[in-house]
Amino acid sequence: PAIAQECHKPLAHQAFSGLVVKVLDGDTVILRTEACAGLHVRLADFSAAERSERPAGPIATAALTRIAQGRHVACTSVRGRYRSYQSYGRAIGLCFIGTVSLGDQLRAAGIPEGGR
Numbered sequence: 001p002a003i004a005q006e007c008h009k010p011l012a013h014q015a016f017s018g019l020v021v022k023v024l025d026g027d028t029v030i031l032r033t034e035a036c037a038g039l040h041v042r043l044a045d046f047s048a049a050e051r052s053e054r055p056a057g058p059i060a061t062a063a064l065t066r067i068a069q070g071r072h073v074a075c076t077s078v079r080g081r082y083r084s085y086q087s088y089g090r091a092i093g094l095c096f097i098g099t100v101s102l103g104d105q106l107r108a109a110g111i112p113e114g115g116r
Helices: 056-068 102-108
Strands: 015-025 028-032 039-043 072-077 090-097
Touching: 015 039, 015 056, 028 072, 056 102, 090 102
Parallel strands: 039 090
Antiparallel strands: 015 028, 015 072, 028 039, 072 090
């Protein structure tokens, strides 16, 4: 199927899935889904240090890249801190590889939380 040019963010508690085509930072990935070539997803269950915060930001980004890059993830849209399903234009999603969330995998890898 053709990939839509505009990415529509998932609605409340909507399931979506796709291939992680890029890791932007320690808690944001870009998915290629059936409907969208570049859906930006903020992880709901992990708040990493900002990419510019050294050394924690680059370490978190590298860890998420090792965990998720090129892998298929299944997500559900959830409300974020401010009761919205989006954060800075990104969908907020609880995302899993198999039965383990990406946030739990980051914690298991020893990555500290500490972002905004």
